[in-house]
Amino acid sequence: xxxxxxxxxxxxxxxxxxxxxxxxxxxxxxxxxxxxxxxxxxxxxxxxxxxxxxxxxxxxxxxxxxxxxxxxxxxxxxxxxxxxxxxxxxxxxxxxxxxxxxxxxxxxxxxxxxxxxxxxxxxxxxxxxxxxxxxxxxxxxxxxxxxxxxxxxxxxxxxxxxxxxxxxxxxxxxxxxxxxxxxxxxxxxxxxxxxxxxxxxxxxxxxxxxxxxxxxxxxxxxxxxxxxxxxxxxxxxxxxxxxxxxxxxxxxxxxxxxxxxxxxxxxxx
Amino acid sequence: xxxxxxxxxxxxxxxxxxxxxxxxxxxxxxxxxxxxxxxxxxxxxxxxxxxxxxxxxxxxxxxxxxxxxxxxxxxxxxxxxxxxxxxxxxxxxxxxxxxxxxxxxxxxxxxxxxxxxxxxxxxxxxxxxxxxxxxxxxxxxxxxxxxxxxxxxxxxxxxxxxxxxxxxxxxxxxxxxxxxxxxxxxxxxxxxxxxxxxx
Numbered sequence: 292x293x294x295x296x297x298x299x300x301x302x303x304x305x306x307x308x309x310x311x312x313x314x315x316x317x318x319x320x321x322x323x324x325x326x327x328x329x330x331x332x333x334x335x336x337x338x339x340x341x342x343x344x345x346x347x348x349x350x351x352x353x354x355x356x357x358x359x360x361x362x363x364x365x366x367x368x369x370x371x372x373x374x375x376x377x378x379x380x381x382x383x384x385x386x387x388x389x390x391x392x393x394x395x396x397x398x399x400x401x402x403x404x405x406x407x408x409x410x411x412x413x414x415x416x417x418x419x420x421x422x423x424x425x426x427x428x429x430x431x432x433x434x435x436x437x438x439x440x441x442x443x444x445x446x447x448x449x450x451x452x453x454x455x456x457x458x459x460x461x462x463x464x465x466x467x468x469x470x471x472x473x474x475x476x477x478x479x480x481x482x483x484x485x486x487x488x489x490x491x492x493x494x495x496x497x498x499x500x501x502x503x504x505x506x507x508x509x510x511x512x513x514x515x516x517x518x519x520x521x522x523x524x525x526x527x528x529x530x531x532x533x534x535x536x537x538x539x540x541x542x543x544x545x546x547x548x549x550x551x552x553x554x555x556x557x558x559x560x
Numbered sequence: 561x562x563x564x565x566x567x568x569x570x571x572x573x574x575x576x577x578x579x580x581x582x583x584x585x586x587x588x589x590x591x592x593x594x595x596x597x598x599x600x601x602x603x604x605x606x607x608x609x610x611x612x613x614x615x616x617x618x619x620x621x622x623x624x625x626x627x628x629x630x631x632x633x634x635x636x637x638x639x640x641x642x643x644x645x646x647x648x649x650x651x652x653x654x655x656x657x658x659x660x661x662x663x664x665x666x667x668x669x670x671x672x673x674x675x676x677x678x679x680x681x682x683x684x685x686x687x688x689x690x691x692x693x694x695x696x697x698x699x700x701x702x703x704x705x706x707x708x709x710x711x712x713x714x715x716x717x718x719x720x721x722x723x724x725x726x727x728x729x730x731x732x733x734x735x736x737x738x739x740x741x742x743x744x745x746x747x748x749x750x751x752x753x754x755x756x757x758x759x
Binding site: 471475 | 615
């Protein structure tokens with residue numbers, strides 16, 4: 292479903308699947324979540340998987356200046372994000388809401404271009420609502436993530452920047468999918484997305500068990516984001532924590548990273 | 561980074577794919593299934609560019625199923641392979657080519673087992689054994705050396721294990737586990753996941 296056909300008609304026309312939509316001049320230098328397109332951004336190294344093309348340079352690319360994570364456990368899904376937005380090396384904001392409330396039982400996280408994430412997830416919210424009205428039942432997390440993945444796949448290669456996790460609870464239990472603008476869509480129990488993701492993975496991987504209590508799981512998520520903000524310059528601000536359970540999502544806490552630092556340091560002593 | 565392998569025997573085809581779904585330097589998933597079931601006796605193994613793999617493989621999968629619904633009988637593996645290649649070729653010189661490498665494995669009542677190798681330039685070759693990925697460089701010679709057309713199932717699995725051990729020994733990247741499936745006249749059988757070396 293290309294954007295134009297989604298907005299034009301309710302019955303999406305699946306036959307013209309590869310209609311190239313009108314690509315707006317995408318301004319890549321959005322003051323969004325730090326897709327560092329600044330010419331002098333030295334933190335731009337990218338490794339291309341499958342070097343079958345003829346790219347002479349090989350760089351590791353730490354994209355999307357942010358840290359977001361989500362993991363499943365027995366009582367649902369924990370979603371933890373930071374709140375810093377950067378434009379190159381300038382911190383544009385420390386109070387960004389990186390969790391998008393798609394509907395009362397689905398959450399999406401934001402990494403990459405802020406406009407891309409919030410726009411496409413808002414469109415996803417619309418499609419989910421239409422599904423609900425047509426089928427008289429809530430949309431599953433798998434279907435919602437597939438809708439989003441198919442929507443952005445149409446724009447692959449045109450400069451969209453979005454790395455998001457779709458988290459929710461449906462009749463199969465807790466659901467967690469990672470979807471990005473490259474076309475990846477993967478189901479899993481734990482994901483971390485953004486420039487600080489590797490630091491977050493380290494903490495969550497070593498502390499995650501299926502039988503965590505709600506309190507322990509929240510602490511783990513909070514700690515992982517805090518550790519990532521400690522090491523990653525492009526992550527910081529506050530840690531926003533949400534939990535998705537069988538009746539929907541709830542906002543658990545918002546804590547400033549500096550306060551967390553003081554707290555953890557004093558616990559060490 | 562990704563690895564596919566197929567070995568054809570006298571009445572079966574053995575296929576294996578690694579289970580890693582990676583994004584840059586991170587393993588996002590350790591148990592990702594890269595095989596798509598086109599029909600009761602045909603599997604499509606698909607690796608390549610993120611997004612293109614799933615979109616293309618699902619497109620082929622749905623069309624093969626549609627053929628069955630319309631006509632009442634299934635496409636044979638050879639027909640499915642040629643259909644897949646034609647689609648790849650049609651999109652190759654469009655603005656949206658699919659960058660995917662494929663292995664199609666199937667069992668036909670009339671022709672027996674078949675393994676088809678396809679690459680992103682839309683080449684198609686029916687082969688007794690085949691592999692995709694960097695790992696292929698290390699393992700094709702092992703297959704050349706030890707393959708015989710009259711392999712039994714156990715010998716084929718041993719040959720596969722030899723290949724995976726070589727990967728574990730010499731390939732710079734860690735591929736901890738592989739999904740293994742076998743196709744014969746009775747359909748598709750899941751075999752135990754092969755973990756090679758320390759997990």
